[in-house]
Amino acid sequence: MxxxxxxxxxxxxxxxxxxxxxxxxxxxxxxxxxxxxxxxxxxxxxxxxxxxxxxxxxxxxxxxxxxxxxxxxxxxxxxxxxxxxxxxxxxxxxxxxxxxxxxxxxxxxxxxxxxxxxxxxxxxxxxxxxxxxxxxxxxxxxxxxxxxxxxxxxxxxxxxxxxxxxxxxxxxxxxxxxxxxxxxxxxxxxxARHDVVKLAFVVGVVMGPAMAMIEPEFDILYAGLGGGTLAYLFDRYVLRPRRRAKASPSVMEDMP
Amino acid sequence: MSDAWWWTYLVIIIAGWLATDLWRWLGVIVGNRLDDDSEALQWVRAVATALVMAVTSKLVFFPTGTLAESPLWLRLAALGIGFLVFLLTGQRVIVCVGVSIALLIAGLMVL
Known part of the structure; x- marks a missing residue:
C-alpha cells in the first residue's frame, strides 16, 4: 500500500x-x-x-x-x-x-x-x-x-x-x-500577490487591443510575450530598486 | 474522405486536442524546473498574466455576437466604473461583476 x-x-x-x-x-x-x-x-x-x-x-x-x-x-x-x-x-x-x-x-x-x-x-x-x-x-x-x-x-x-x-x-x-x-x-x-503581476495585468489590457489593430495575426503573442517581458523588466530594474531605496532609511533607523 | 462521420472527430483531435495540450504538457515540463520565487518564475507569471489579460481585454474591445453592435464607450464605461467601485470597496469580485453588468444592461435598454 x-x-x-x-x-x-x-x-x-x-x-x-x-x-x-x-x-x-x-x-x-x-x-x-x-x-x-x-x-x-x-x-x-x-x-x-x-x-x-x-x-x-x-x-x-x-x-x-x-x-x-x-x-x-x-x-x-x-x-x-x-x-x-x-x-x-x-x-x-x-x-x-x-x-x-x-x-x-x-x-x-x-x-x-x-x-x-x-x-x-x-x-x-x-x-x-x-x-x-x-x-x-x-x-x-x-x-x-x-x-x-x-x-x-x-x-x-x-x-x-x-x-x-x-x-x-x-x-x-x-x-x-x-x-x-x-x-x-x-x-x-x-x-495578484506580486506587483509585477499587476503591472503585467495593465500592460496586457492595453496592448491586447492595441496589437490587435496593428498586428492582428500575432497580437496575443506580442502583447503577452512582449508586454509580459516589459512588465517584468520594469519591475525588476525600476520598481524594485526604488522600493529598496525607500526601505533602506528605515533599516538604518532601526540600527543602534 | 472528408464526408465520413469520423473526419470531424479527427480534426478535433489533431487541430483541437493536440494543438492545445502540446502547450499544457510543455508548461508542466518547464514549470517542474521553476523554483518558488525565482526570477524565471516572476517572468513566467508576468507573461502568463499579460497573455490572459490581452485575450480578456480583446473580448471587451472586439466582442462577437449581439454585443458587436453595441457602442464601445458603453462597454468600456460599464467595465471601468464597475472596476473602480470594486477597487474602492475592498476588491470584492461580486461588486465588480454586479455593477458592470447592471450598467451594461441599463445602457443596452436605453440605447
Missing part, C-alpha cells in the same frame, strides 16, 4: 472540497458561458456529439471558438491546427506558473501532465487564489477535484443545452458575453 487509510481519506476529502468549488461564482459564470457556447456550436453547424467531444478534449473556450471558426470556414486541417495552436501558446506559461505551487517532491509527472489538461483561465485563477491555503501534499487532489469536475459538468451542460437555447434575447446574450471578461478583470486583479 502506498497510502495509509487516513491519508487516503484526507486526499479524498480535499478532492471533495475542490469539487465544492464548482458552486463558486467563477464556476457558475463559466457555466453560463458554456450555455452560450452550445448555442454558438449549433449556429456554426457543429453537431451535439462533436460539441461535447470538443469540450472534453480541448476545454479552453477561446481555442474552441477558433477551432469552430476555422472548421466552419472550411479551412484545411493544417490551417486549423496552426490557428488553434498559436492561440494556445499562452497555456504554457499559465501551466508553468502554477506548477511550483501545485506539485510536491513526490508528485508523479504523469499525474501533473494529466491534470494540466484541465487548466484553462477559470481553473488557473482558482489555483492562484486557493492553492496556498491547502497543505502542499493535498493540492493536487484539491485542484483535480475542482478542475476535472468543472470540465465534466460543462460537457454535460453543452450536451443538454445544445438545441434548447438556440437564441437568447439580445440583451441577455450581451450580458452573458460580458460576464466572463468582467469576472476575469476583477478576480485576476484581486488575486
Amino acid at each position: 502506498l497510502f495509509s487509510p487516513s491519508d487516503v481519506r484526507s486526499s479524498l476529502s480535499w478532492f471533495l472540497s475542490g469539487m465544492r468549488g464548482i458552486l463558486s461564482l467563477p464556476a457558475l459564470i463559466l457555466m453560463t458561458s458554456f450555455v452560450g457556447f452550445s448555442a454558438f456550436a449549433l449556429e456554426s453547424g457543429i453537431g451535439r456529439g462533436e460539441a461535447v467531444f470538443m469540450t472534453l478534449v480541448v476545454w479552453a473556450l477561446p481555442a474552441k471558438m477558433i477551432l469552430i471558426g476555422t472548421m466552419a470556414g472550411g479551412a484545411p486541417l493544417a490551417a486549423s491546427f496552426l490557428a488553434v495552436t498559436l492561440s494556445s501558446i499562452r497555456m504554457m506559461p499559465m501551466v508553468a506558473s502554477i506548477m511550483p505551487d501545485m506539485k510536491n517532491d513526490k508528485s508523479p509527472t504523469w499525474l501533473l501532465l494529466f491534470l494540466s489538461h484541465f487548466v484553462a483561465i477559470t481553473s488557473w485563477v482558482f489555483a492562484i487564489q486557493h492553492l496556498n491555503d491547502v497543505p502542499r501534499d493535498k493540492r493536487i487532489a484539491y485542484f483535480g477535484g475542482f478542475a476535472i469536475t468543472l470540465t465534466l459538468i460543462n460537457a454535460v451542460i453543452v450536451g443538454v443545452c445544445y438545441g434548447i437555447v438556440a437564441q437568447f434575447p439580445p440583451i441577455v446574450a450581451g450580458a452573458l458575453f460580458m460576464l466572463t471578461p468582467i469576472y476575469f478583470f476583477a478576480s485576476i486583479w484581486a488575486s
Whole structure:
C-alpha cells in the first residue's frame, strides 16, 4: 500500500472540497458561458456529439471558438491546427506558473501532465487564489477535484443545452458575453500577490487591443510575450530598486 | 474522405486536442524546473498574466455576437466604473461583476 487509510481519506476529502468549488461564482459564470457556447456550436453547424467531444478534449473556450471558426470556414486541417495552436501558446506559461505551487517532491509527472489538461483561465485563477491555503501534499487532489469536475459538468451542460437555447434575447446574450471578461478583470486583479503581476495585468489590457489593430495575426503573442517581458523588466530594474531605496532609511533607523 | 462521420472527430483531435495540450504538457515540463520565487518564475507569471489579460481585454474591445453592435464607450464605461467601485470597496469580485453588468444592461435598454 502506498497510502495509509487516513491519508487516503484526507486526499479524498480535499478532492471533495475542490469539487465544492464548482458552486463558486467563477464556476457558475463559466457555466453560463458554456450555455452560450452550445448555442454558438449549433449556429456554426457543429453537431451535439462533436460539441461535447470538443469540450472534453480541448476545454479552453477561446481555442474552441477558433477551432469552430476555422472548421466552419472550411479551412484545411493544417490551417486549423496552426490557428488553434498559436492561440494556445499562452497555456504554457499559465501551466508553468502554477506548477511550483501545485506539485510536491513526490508528485508523479504523469499525474501533473494529466491534470494540466484541465487548466484553462477559470481553473488557473482558482489555483492562484486557493492553492496556498491547502497543505502542499493535498493540492493536487484539491485542484483535480475542482478542475476535472468543472470540465465534466460543462460537457454535460453543452450536451443538454445544445438545441434548447438556440437564441437568447439580445440583451441577455450581451450580458452573458460580458460576464466572463468582467469576472476575469476583477478576480485576476484581486488575486495578484506580486506587483509585477499587476503591472503585467495593465500592460496586457492595453496592448491586447492595441496589437490587435496593428498586428492582428500575432497580437496575443506580442502583447503577452512582449508586454509580459516589459512588465517584468520594469519591475525588476525600476520598481524594485526604488522600493529598496525607500526601505533602506528605515533599516538604518532601526540600527543602534 | 472528408464526408465520413469520423473526419470531424479527427480534426478535433489533431487541430483541437493536440494543438492545445502540446502547450499544457510543455508548461508542466518547464514549470517542474521553476523554483518558488525565482526570477524565471516572476517572468513566467508576468507573461502568463499579460497573455490572459490581452485575450480578456480583446473580448471587451472586439466582442462577437449581439454585443458587436453595441457602442464601445458603453462597454468600456460599464467595465471601468464597475472596476473602480470594486477597487474602492475592498476588491470584492461580486461588486465588480454586479455593477458592470447592471450598467451594461441599463445602457443596452436605453440605447
